[in-house]
Amino acid sequence: MRLEAEAVAIGLGGRQILRIVSAHVAAGELVGIIGPNGAGKSTLLKAMAGVLRPAGGRIALDGADCAGLARSEMARRVAYLPQSRIVHWPVTVETLVALGRLPYHGFAVEWDADDRVAIDRALGDLQVAHLRKRLVSELSGGELARVLVARSLAQQPRILLADEPSAGLDPAHQLALFRHLRSLAESGMGVLVALHDLSAAARFCHRLILMKDGEILADGRPDMVLTPELMRRAFDVAAVHGTVDGVPVVIAH
């Protein structure tokens, strides 16, 4: 499966957020979107998720225009995890994660065996199974972040689009999250994440998309994207790219 933005353009309030951007994510790869604040990373993810309608271009799933796809069909294949972590009602963790099962149900929602398996698995994978009866309003920021990732995984998507899922996580959980995303990709899911941690991008992503000012500066293997020249053009900083104990690190200075 392959989700593709084809020459997508989006303007908001007279400002051009995305100018004719083409990008894709395919089954089996973990792709990172990096770039400075306001580069259009979130907007690109929203467009690919079908949440924002592009003014120009199209979003295609395996070559077929997503605009012609039923919403629930799309939702069973593509999950989207927004950057915002506001949960509007103090429901239990289990209830929240179970929302990922909505695309599989019509009017009446009673969870069946498939749902329970998916929910339990998502809770376990994000190490939040012990929180399942807790109210989301009682969780710490990091716990809530992981519960929300679990929600998107309970959706059992073929493609996962996640907007800064690791923001606010402690180093151990951040590491665990990226390892898990990588293993999801290796087991056949296509994963596209926006992130700011360049070292994590270098270490875990198969491919990186570098954005600035609504355009794509580079799209390729991490070592080809995280070059001093491209980092200077994108972030206006000098960046050192090396390895410590065999782990790639990127330091801006």
Added chain:
Amino acid sequence: MTGHRWLNPALAAVVIALLLGSLLTGPAGVGLVEGLNALLFGSSAEREATVLIMREIRLPRALLGLLIGAALGLSGAALQGYLRNPLAEPGLIGVSAGGTLGAVLAIHTGLAGLTVLALPLSGLLGAFLAVAVVMGLTGLRGGPLTLILAGVAVTSVCGALTALALSLSRNPYATTEILFWMLGSLADRSLLHAGLAALLILPGLAVLLGTGRALEALTLGEEAAASLGIDLERVRRVIVLGTAFAVGAATSVAGTIGFVGLVVPHLIRPLVGHRPGRLLLPSLLGGAALVLAADIVVRLFGDSGELKLGVLTSIIGAPFFLYLVLKARKELVT
């Protein structure tokens, strides 16, 4: 995920009990068996009066209590879920103010005196015009905030015009009638009123009950809900139109009955684990129970007909609103 399985059956039992209670409440002492007999099997020479009381006076009143309570409770729950705001109430989108204006104009112009249904139909026209303006102002892509702002604007305009009609009214009887009508009451409505209300309220309730899935998804916010396959524009239209039908009809027939749509979902929310979709049916039943109960109280303690239903619900509801404010403040502090 089991929820409270007893909640809906228990509320339904309470509603049925209150419905019977409503049928048996009134100045004419009619016994349970006698009353139901007259209601169901109709007339014989010696109990003609009882049949008349049961069928023409009490039945419409009980049915209206049921329908209007259900309309207010359910649309309150649906609007709170859609706007993700526990302080939302059905009047927020301009339906009640529009309905009131229409009805008041019918009284003011004397139109209401022409036929029985002139008043409620004029109220309905007002309610639907108000909602049409709100939807026009909100536009195709407007979100919850635009909807609230448009609703507030239309409510203010309708309120101002209602006040204008009142102040221009030279006929003191019409003025009194307008005032009493605005206070909200189920007294002296006919089966024709109940039929008209049912015709509009029932489809309204049906479409609102269908929004549960979308409301559940909106717990995660609009973008995540959209990515879960929810058509947000459609949800907004369904909720606004469903409320227009249900609450527009309720206001047109009974005047303004405040606070039911605010209080009922609030009381029930903790019992359904704060799930906005699961809240819908119990709020419908709870609204019906509250209005039926309040209308019984009005009749028990207001022999002379001084106490109006809308006044009673506001007297209960306003302190409750204060309590909500204080509770919200406490939660902010801690």
